[in-house]
Amino acid sequence: MDLHWDDLRIFLAVARHESLSGAGRVLKIDPATVGRRIGRLESVLGTPLFVKSPQGYALSAAGDRLLAHGEQVEQAMRAGIEALSGSGDRLQGQIRIGAPDGCASYLLPGVCAAITADHPDLDMQIVAQPRVVNLSRREADLAITVSPPSTGQLLVQKITDYRLHLVASDGYLRDQAPITGPQALRDHRFVGYIPDMIYDAELDYLSKLAVTRVALASNSVPVQLRMAEQGAGLCVAHDFTLPAHPGLHKVLPDQIGFTRSFYLVRHQGDRRSDRLNRLAGLLAQGVRDAVTRLEALT
Numbered sequence: 001m002d003l004h005w006d007d008l009r010i011f012l013a014v015a016r017h018e019s020l021s022g023a024g025r026v027l028k029i030d031p032a033t034v035g036r037r038i039g040r041l042e043s044v045l046g047t048p049l050f051v052k053s054p055q056g057y058a059l060s061a062a063g064d065r066l067l068a069h070g071e072q073v074e075q076a077m078r079a080g081i082e083a084l085s086g087s088g089d090r091l092q093g094q095i096r097i098g099a100p101d102g103c104a105s106y107l108l109p110g111v112c113a114a115i116t117a118d119h120p121d122l123d124m125q126i127v128a129q130p131r132v133v134n135l136s137r138r139e140a141d142l143a144i145t146v147s148p149p150s151t152g153q154l155l156v157q158k159i160t161d162y163r164l165h166l167v168a169s170d171g172y173l174r175d176q177a178p179i180t181g182p183q184a185l186r187d188h189r190f191v192g193y194i195p196d197m198i199y200d201a202e203l204d205y206l207s208k209l210a211v212t213r214v215a216l217a218s219n220s221v222p223v224q225l226r227m228a229e230q231g232a233g234l235c236v237a238h239d240f241t242l243p244a245h246p247g248l249h250k251v252l253p254d255q256i257g258f259t260r261s262f263y264l265v266r267h268q269g270d271r272r273s274d275r276l277n278r279l280a281g282l283l284a285q286g287v288r289d290a291v292t293r294l295e296a297l298t
Helices: 005-017 022-028 031-045 061-084 103-106 106-119 170-175 183-188 221-229 240-246 268-270 274-295
Strands: 050-053 056-059 094-097 122-128 141-143 156-168 190-192 233-238 248-250 258-267
Touching: 005 022, 005 056, 005 061, 022 031, 050 248, 056 061, 056 183, 094 106, 094 274, 103 122, 103 221, 103 240, 106 274, 141 221, 141 274, 156 170, 156 183, 156 221, 156 268, 156 274, 190 221, 190 258, 221 233, 221 248, 233 240, 240 274, 258 268, 258 274, 268 274
Parallel strands: 094 122, 094 141, 190 233
Antiparallel strands: 050 056, 141 258, 156 233, 156 248, 156 258
């Protein structure tokens, strides 16, 4: 059976992107060529690897079985390349990190800048997503999440807890009657997430406050905070974001608050990669330190 790594590389790309065009874009190969290569691989193996539908290319039962083995080969190839291209203590190459946009906007820029300052041959990419990043599709090498995933062959490491409080702008608070307790919140406007786009129950803060209407909503944390700065209403904000928004002030901080956690998630097979192990350690420590430093300023 004449099976090569390049065949598996193309197979993995189609499996992850569920289309010939998506795979071709990542591999920088014409989609027609991708299709021919998949057809040749299926011919060599004597079985269809994908089921084509209007929604794209879905793995067949045989393709699903091949996927795990293909990913093992991919991880072994990466480890081999890493071992041969090592440069002492310096990290190098490209790393993509997926994270919720609050973390991606307010924590990771400083953390990644510090890491690359110490490792100038390392290229770091931040994918800010209002949803969970799909590691199985290699949307990222590492992901930061607000809930530990319960499925998949993944390594999960808790990074740190962080705090959130209700906030509002000077202008909004000046125009309203004093907020003396949680019972007064029913008379106020709220800024928050678009309800049907809340992808993790840990982000559904307003339901805990019995808020039934969100007057201004966005799936982006920075957009929510900008709206709150304009006096649009009350908003739940991460404490680590507040130094960047000095016009927002905590409301009932001794009575209303939330504690959530960040987790670092990666492929289980990547535990053999010294490069990713070191980077995971630097990233986790950097996020921990950033949360501690920024929360101390509020």
